[in-house]
Amino acid sequence: MPDDRQRGLEMFLQRLLLRTQLTAEEQDAIRALPARVEDVRAGRDVVVPGEHTSESCMIVSGLMSRFDVLLDGRRQTVALYVPGEMCDLHSVPVPTAGWGLEAVANSRLLFVPHAALRDLARNASLALAFWCDTAADGSILAKWVANIGRAQAPPRVAHLFCELGLRMELAGLGSRSEFELPMTQAQLADAVGMTSVHLNRTLKALAAKGVTFVRKQVCIADWKAAAELAEFEPTYLVLPEETLPPA
Amino acid sequence: MPDDRQRGLEMFLQRLLLRTQLTAEEQDAIRALPARVEDVRAGRDVVVPGEHTSESCMIVSGLMSRFDVLLDGRRQTVALYVPGEMCDLHSVPVPTAGWGLEAVANSRLLFVPHAALRDLARNASLALAFWCDTAADGSILAKWVANIGRAQAPPRVAHLFCELGLRMELAGLGSRSEFELPMTQAQLADAVGMTSVHLNRTLKALAAKGVTFVRKQVCIADWKAAAELAEFEPTYLVLPEETLPPA
DNA sequence: CGATCGGTTGAAATCCGTCAACGCCCGTGG
DNA sequence: CCACGGGCGTTGACGGATTTCAACCGATCG
Numbered sequence: 001m002p003d004d005r006q007r008g009l010e011m012f013l014q015r016l017l018l019r020t021q022l023t024a025e026e027q028d029a030i031r032a033l034p035a036r037v038e039d040v041r042a043g044r045d046v047v048v049p050g051e052h053t054s055e056s057c058m059i060v061s062g063l064m065s066r067f068d069v070l071l072d073g074r075r076q077t078v079a080l081y082v083p084g085e086m087c088d089l090h091s092v093p094v095p096t097a098g099w100g101l102e103a104v105a106n107s108r109l110l111f112v113p114h115a116a117l118r119d120l121a122r123n124a125s126l127a128l129a130f131w132c133d134t135a136a137d138g139s140i141l142a143k144w145v146a147n148i149g150r151a152q153a154p155p156r157v158a159h160l161f162c163e164l165g166l167r168m169e170l171a172g173l174g175s176r177s178e179f180e181l182p183m184t185q186a187q188l189a190d191a192v193g194m195t196s197v198h199l200n201r202t203l204k205a206l207a208a209k210g211v212t213f214v215r216k217q218v219c220i221a222d223w224k225a226a227a228e229l230a231e232f233e234p235t236y237l238v239l240p241e242e243t244l245p246p247a
Numbered sequence: 248m249p250d251d252r253q254r255g256l257e258m259f260l261q262r263l264l265l266r267t268q269l270t271a272e273e274q275d276a277i278r279a280l281p282a283r284v285e286d287v288r289a290g291r292d293v294v295v296p297g298e299h300t301s302e303s304c305m306i307v308s309g310l311m312s313r314f315d316v317l318l319d320g321r322r323q324t325v326a327l328y329v330p331g332e333m334c335d336l337h338s339v340p341v342p343t344a345g346w347g348l349e350a351v352a353n354s355r356l357l358f359v360p361h362a363a364l365r366d367l368a369r370n371a372s373l374a375l376a377f378w379c380d381t382a383a384d385g386s387i388l389a390k391w392v393a394n395i396g397r398a399q400a401p402p403r404v405a406h407l408f409c410e411l412g413l414r415m416e417l418a419g420l421g422s423r424s425e426f427e428l429p430m431t432q433a434q435l436a437d438a439v440g441m442t443s444v445h446l447n448r449t450l451k452a453l454a455a456k457g458v459t460f461v462r463k464q465v466c467i468a469d470w471k472a473a474a475e476l477a478e479f480e481p482t483y484l485v486l487p488e489e490t491l492p493p494a
Numbered sequence: 495c496g497a498t499c500g501g502t503t504g505a506a507a508t509c510c511g512t513c514a515a516c517g518c519c520c521g522t523g524g
Numbered sequence: 525c526c527a528c529g530g531g532c533g534t535t536g537a538c539g540g541a542t543t544t545c546a547a548c549c550g551a552t553c554g
Contacts, residue, residue, distance in 0.1 A: 019340075019341075020340075050482065066389065068389070068390070068392075068393035070397060070478060071478055074397075076392065076393040076396045076397055078389040078390075078392040078393050078396075079389065079392075090382035090385055090386070092378075092382075093266075093375060093378045093379035093382045094266075094379060094382045094383060094386060094485050096482065096485075098386065098389075098390070098480065098482040098483035099389060099483075118375075121371065121374065121375060121378070122371040124368065124369040124371075124374065127368065127371065127374035127375070127378065128340060128365075128368060128374070130378060131339075131340045131368070131374065131377060131378045131381060132340035132341060134378060134381050134382050134385060135337035135339075135340045135341045135381050136341060137385055138337055138381060138382075138384055138385035138388055139337070139341060139345065141385055141388035141389055141391075141392060142313065142315070142325040142326065142345075142346060142388050143315070143325075143345070144388075144392045145315075145323070145325040145326075145388060145391045145392050145395060146315035146323040146325050148392060148395050148396045148440070149323045149325075149395045149439075149440030150317060150321065150323045150440060151317075192396075193395070193396030193397070231317060231318055233345065235297065235343065235344075235345040236345035236346075238341050238343075
C-alpha cells in the first residue's frame with residue numbers, strides 16, 4: 001500500500017514521457033513528489049462541482065468521471081479517466097472547477113498537492129510536459145464534442161469503445177478489442193449523452209455487429225470494422241506511433 | 248496594417264493577464280514576439296485537419312471555428328474563437344492537429360511561430376500563463392460536451408449565446424445582451440450539433456422569449472432570464488469576477 | 495436577367511426520450 | 525434457509541423531438 005504511492009508516481013511519469021522527453025533529474029523530481037494514496041468507493045464524488053481544489057488526482061486503479069450537473073439532477077459525463085491518467089492536471093492552473101469528479105468504480109487514487117506541481121513547473125521541460133498533457137486532454141474533449149454532437153447512437157457508442165480500448169491497452173489493462181469497463185449502462189449513457197434505455201437498445205444493435213458490452217466487459221470482434229463504423233481516427237489521442245492501430 | 252501586429256500582440260497579452268500575473272519584462276517579451284498578420288476570407292480553411300502546424304493563430308478581428316469533419320463531409324464545430332483569443336495555443340505542445348480551423352467570417356489573423364512561443368515558455372510565469380490559457384480552453388470544451396449532450400435545442404442555443412455574449416463583451420465587441428455574431432444559421436447549427444432547419448425553428452421559439460438572432464445580430468432582451476433558461480453558469484469561462492454577470 | 499446563397503416553411507419519416515412493467519442477480523436480514 | 529428489497533438490465537408502447545426531403549422566397553452579385 002505505501003508502495004502504491006511510488007507505483008502511482010511512476011505511472012504518472014511514464015504518461016508524461018509518452019509525449020515529452022525528460023532528463024534523469026526531471027524524472028526523479030516527479031518520483032519525489034509528495035502524494036497521498038486514497039481508496040474511494042464507486043459512486044463517491046471526489047470533487048463537488050464549484051469546489052476549490054488544492055490537489056490534483058491521479059488514477060492508480062479504477063475509473064473516474066468528470067461530470068457536469070443539470071438543475072434537474074441529471075449528470076453529463078464530459079470526460080472519463082482510466083488508470084495511469086491524471087484526471088485533474090488542469091486544476092493546477094485553474095483550481096476553481098465548474099465540474100465534479102466521481103468514482104465510477106471502486107478506485108485507488110493518488111493525490112498530489114498543486115503547490116508541488118506548480119513548483120515543478122518552474123522547470124521548463126516539466127512545464128511543457130504538463131502543458132502537453134493538458135492539451136491532450138483538451139484534444140480528447142474536442143473529439144467528444146464532435147462525437148456527441150453529430151453521430152447517430154451506434155457510431156457514438158462504438159467511438160467511445162474504440163477510444164477507451166486504446167487507452168486501456170496503453171494502461172496495460174487488456175487489449176483494444178477486449179477490456180474491462182467497470183461501469184453500468186446508466187453511467188455509460190451519461191457519457192454518450194443518451195438515456196439508459198436507448199443505450200441498451202443501441203448496445204443490442206452493436207452486438208449484431210460484433211461489438212458487445214456484457215458484464216462490464218467490452219469485446220470488439222473486428223476492431224477495424226468497428227473503427228470504420230465509428231469513423232474512429234486516433235490522432236486526437238496524441239499517442240506515439242507504435243501504440244496506435246495500423247492504418 | 249503593420250500596427251495590427253502590435254495591436255494583436257497587445258490583445259494576446261491582455262488575454263494572458265486576465266488569468267496570470269506577469270512582470271514588465273515578461274509582458275515586453277510577449278510584445279516582442281515575431282508575428283505575421285494575414286487577412287482571410289470567410290469560408291477559408293486556415294488549417295486542414297491532420298495537417299502539421301508550425302504557427303499558432305490569434306484573432307484580431309472576425310470569427311474562427313475549430314471543426315471536425317465526417318466522411319460524408321458534414322462538419323461539427325467543436326470550438327468558436329472571438330477576437331482577442333488564441334485559437335491555436337494548444338498546437339505548441341501538440342502540433343499535429345486532428346481538427347481544422349476555418350474562418351467563419353472575414354478575419355484578420357496574427358500568426359506566431361511555435362518556436363518563439365516555446366522559447367518564451369522557458370520562463371516559468373509565461374509557461375504558466377500558456378498552460379492556464381490551454382486549461383481554460385479545455386474548460387470551455389468540457390462545457391460544450393455537457394451542453395450538446397443534454398437534450399433540448401432551445402437551452403442549447405441560448406447557452407451558446409450567453410457564452411458568446413460574455414466573450415464578445417470581454418473582447419470589447421458589443422455587450423453580453425447585444426452583439427454581432429457574424430455567422431450563418433447553417434454554421435451556427437454546426438456549432439450546436441443540429442440541422443439548420445431545426446435551428447431555424449429553435450430560433451423562432453427563442454424569439455418568443457426575447458432572444459433573437461437577426462441579420463447576424465444577437466439580442467437578448469432579458470439576459471438573466473436567458474441565462475436561467477440555458478442554465479448558464481459562467482464559472483467555466485475562467486474569467487475574473489468583475490467581468491462576470493452578478494449572481 | 496439568371497444564378498446562387500441564406501433563410502423560411504410544410505409534411506413525412508425516424509430517432510430518441512418517457513413511462514411503465516418485468517426479471518434477474520445479489521446482498522441483507524429474518 | 526427463505527423472504528425481501530434494491531440495483532441493474534431488458535422490453536413494449538407511446539409521444540415528442542429532430543432529421544430529412546422538398547419547395548419557395550428574398551437578397552445579392554455577376
